[in-house]
Amino acid sequence: MESGCLQKEIGKVTHIKCLTSPPRFSPQETFGGDFGTVICLHDKPNKMMIDGNFKITTDQLTLTFTEGQRQDFFIRHTPHRVEIIYPPQTDFEHLQPWLFKVVTEALRKQAKAILLPRIEELASSHGFHYTRLSINSARTRWGSCSNKGHINLSLYLMILPLRLSDYVLLHELCHTQEMNHGPRFWTLMDKVTQRQSGTLRNELRHYPSPFR
Secondary structure: OOOOOEEEEOOEEEEEEEEOOOOOOOHHHHHOOOOOOOEEOOOOOOOOOOOOOOEEEOOOOEEEEEEOOOOOEEEEEEOOEEEEEEOOOOOHHHHHHHHHHHHHHHHHHHHHHHHHHHHHHHHHHHOOOOOEEEEEOOOOEEEEEOOOOEEEEEHHHHHOOHHHHHHHHHHHHHOOOOOOOOHHHHHHHHHHOOOOHHHHHHHHHOOOOOOO
16 A cells, blocks of 8 residues: 555544655655644653554553554554554564654644644633644653743643643643743633642653653
8 A cells, every 4th residue: 555545434534654664764754744831851862662562542542553464564543543553573673763753753643633623622611812833842841832822732742641631731821821830820720720730730740751
């Protein structure tokens, strides 16, 4: 199956992309050109091992690796689900930088499909207004908001459960009204999180991430 083809199924469309073997692989080319903070991550080279056992499972997204029968990689995208099919006897150890790019671009595509409508929903529900929204690959911040109302969200929000991802989105939306972390900001956060901002903040700080 050639790269970029679509396979239609009843009630949904599954995006199936063939992945050219490294080193010729370009994540932006393979996945298409439509890919594209105050709450911190660690900005360190990833030390995790991406192999057939690697997976991300939350109530937002499931990403898994499955052994196939073909001699190339390919990927299936459906809403909230990614399946990366790899050839038999894949040497994962020597493909780590390439596989990291594959996973990152898969998260980027899902983030654009999921986070953009979600933040619009939250903004509408709570009366917030922002001027622009961008998805980036920051690993030092979950999100940020400028004094002009431009919100940046990290694609790595997709590894979080929905309650923590929503906390980050609401955190940045609150910054459209209160740019600092003073008492008025936390009063607003308590209001939009049903007085759970402290609990959620603490949970986010200790949430395990394979990308740290």
